[in-house]
Amino acid sequence: MLTMRTAQIQAMTRLRFYDRLNRFVAENGRRDDWTTWMADRPRVQALWDPVWPQACVHSEHDCALFLTLLAIRAFEGTPVDDPADLLGQVAAREVAFKNYIADRGYLYFTAFDYPHGESDEGLDDV
Numbered sequence: 854m855l856t857m858r859t860a861q862i863q864a865m866t867r868l869r870f871y872d873r874l875n876r877f878v879a880e881n882g883r884r885d886d887w888t889t890w891m892a893d894r895p896r897v898q899a900l901w902d903p904v905w906p907q908a909c910v911h912s913e914h915d916c917a918l919f920l921t922l923l924a925i926r927a928f929e930g931t932p933v934d935d936p937a938d939l940l941g942q943v944a945a946r947e948v949a950f951k952n953y954i955a956d957r958g959y960l961y962f963t964a965f966d967y968p969h970g971e972s973d974e975g976l977d978d979v
Contacts, residue, residue: 867905871898874917881964890928900927904936915943918965922950925959 875891882888891897901908901920908916919940926933933939943950955962 867902867909870909870913870916871901874920877917877964878921878960881960883958883960887925887928887959891924897924900924904940907937907940911940911943914965915947918947918950919943921960921965922954925954925957929957 871894875894875897878891879888882891900923904920904923908919911919922939923933923936951962951965954960954964
């Protein structure tokens with residue numbers, strides 16, 4: 854009989870989430886320089902691992918938005934001084950964070966809500 858320890862299950866969950874987020878970036882990213890940077894999984898995992906225990910208790914959407922923003926800031930050379938503070942702001946500042954990501958051309962504003970979209974066209978008509 855196969856027996857898995859809690860730590861093994863937690864590690865599998867973490868790595869599976871990272872894999873899904875990396876594929877999301879590869880499929881939806883709009884900047885080749887950033888998607889290439891994100892493809893370096895050991896670098897990205899080293900960035901995300903320290904904050905994972907706090908991030909994983911949030912919704913999948915908020916966790917993905919937070920980890921993506923953390924990666925973008927590292928890519929830009931402006932790492933986040935206090936990731937816990939940033940994480941605490943995700944729900945309240947979701948629109949501002951998505952604007953930051955979209956305005957810099959990383960992902961469309963709607964990417965976290967409607968992956969595989971080809972633009973944000975028509976949002977003003979809603």
